[in-house]
Amino acid sequence: MKKIMFYCQYLSGMGHLVRSSEIVQSLAKYFQVYFIVGGPQIPGFELPTQVEVIRLPALWLEEGKFTVGSSPFTVEEVKAARKNILIAECDRIQPDCLITEFFPFGRHKLLFELIPLVEHIKKISPKTKIVSSLRDVIGKESDPEEEETICNLMNRYFDLLLFHADSRFQTFSDSFARHQEILAEVIHTGFVTQLPKFTxxxxxxxxxxxxxxxxxxxxxxxxxxxxxxxxxALIKSSAILSRKLPHVMKIFTGSFMPVEKVKQLKKLAGDRDNIQIETYTPQLLEYMQTADISVSLGGYNTTMNILSTGVRAIIVPIGHEHVDKEQLHRTQKLEQLGIVNSIHPQDLSPLVLSEKIGDCLSKKTSNNSRIFDLQGADNTANFLKMFLNSQTAALSLV
Incomplete structure (x- = not known):
């Protein structure tokens, strides 16, 4: 069984981890998988059990700067340790394939550990394939220097790019202006989605x-x-909605919301028993399956849940630091297809949100989401099985 090292670093949210976990579970059907996780632990989030999980000393961003939280080590000490662990694990595992999630299209703050890793692989095991795993929309607009860096890194180190989108919705050429300069093969895998099950x-x-x-x-x-x-805004909208619409709200704040802000939301909700606030649930897909309407941001995994469940949805596309256009771009395309409704962050208010909820509930749900390929994780595994086997066969003929 061939061996795959899958590197995933989530710096601010948990979307990269959720998507990577889905892919890793599918890869484990055919490969021995080593899942390298570099962010903080998330209470309640279960990593795939059928793979070996390698936890690097946690590193993440707060206000644009690296932090290690309450670790007794400094950021520089953690960075040095991570680099050494990655190389040591590579020597132990001797992978047939290394997959880097989002790198080199992002994660340039992690060059201190990723460049030594890929350089080490090229030196000791040049037959090992290096693959980039990329979501549908890269995010903030790249400047020419950054685009040059991406092209150089892709062409120097990478053999393949797995682009996790349905080409009828978004192509790699839509996402990256200098796509023609990328020498590696680009595969559109379809969307990586948690498919709904009977609850x-x-x-x-x-x-x-x-x-x-x-x-x-x-x-x-x-x-x-x-x-x-x-x-x-949603909690405040409840008072407006209650005048004409009996309702219950199930609100999930996310594991990384500061405790003080969670307390503020609970204080705002007061003793209203129709508003329930929790930090995290592993059953979000089940809630979306059974809800009348979803209110959310427009991240990759949330919108995939909307597509797979068909729930009516209102999206407020807020980017990190309000300069990341990833959510806005994705939301606008989905709204044009009639799949979601949106409120621009500048227009968000309890009144606008309550009116939008009423409008959405009066409309039929769209069937347009059914046109998309939502089997991206399985497609990725199946393609890599063929790709790595074909590479082995080609080498045996040399």
């Missing part, structure tokens, strides 16, 4: 005792570092 959790346990005429609203903002204002 094993009783409806009553998800939503307590909710009458048939009560509207069920689920709200989530990913990791929780951004999006507080969406949940604040």
């Amino acid at each position: 094993s959790t009783p409806f009553e346990k998800l939503w307590s005792e909710v009458s048939l005429d009560t509207v069920k609203i689920v709200a989530s903002i990913g990791g929780g570092r951004i999006g507080y204002e969406v949940l604040e």
Whole structure:
């Protein structure tokens, strides 16, 4: 069985980890997988059990700067340790393939460990394939210098690019202006999505005792570092909605929302028993399957959940530091297809949100999401199986 090292670093949210976990689970059907995780642990989030998880000393960003939280070591000490661990693990595993999630299209702050790693692989095992795993929209607009760096890194180290989108929605050429300069093969895998299943959790346990005429609203903002204002507006909108629309709100703040902000939201909700606030749930997909409407940001994994469940959805596309256009770009395309509704962050208010909820509930859900390939994780595994086997066969003929 061939061996794959899959490197995933989430610096501010948890979207990269969620998507990577789905891919890794599919890869484990055919490969021996080593899942390298570089961010902080997330209470309640279960990593795939059928792979070997390698946890690097946690490193993440706060206000644009690296932090190690309460670790007794400095940032520089952690960086040095991580670099050494990666090389040591590479020597131990001797992988047939290294997959770097989002790098080199992002994660340039991690060049201190990624360049030594790929250089080491090229030196001791030139037959090892190096692959980039990339979401549908890169994010902030690259400047010419950054684009040059991406092209140089791709062409120097990488054999393949896995682009996790349906080409009918977004192509790699749509995402990267200098796509023609990339020498590696580019594969559009389809969207990496958690596919809905018949819920094993009783409806009553998800939503307590909710009458048939009560509207069920689920709200989530990913990791929780951004999006507080969406949940604040939603809680305030409850008073407006209550005048004409019996409802219950299930709100998930995200594991990375500061404790003080969670307290503020709970204080705002007061003693309203129709507003339930929790930090994290592994059952978000089940809530979205059974909800009447979803209110969220427009990150990759949340929008994939919207596509797979078909839930009515309102998205407020807020980018990190309000300069990342990833969510805005994705949301606008989905809204044009009639799949979601959106509110621009500048227009967000309790009144606007309450009116948008009413409008959405009066419309039929769209079937347009069914045109997309949502089997991106399995497609990735199947393609890599063929790709790595073909490379082995080609080498045996040399």
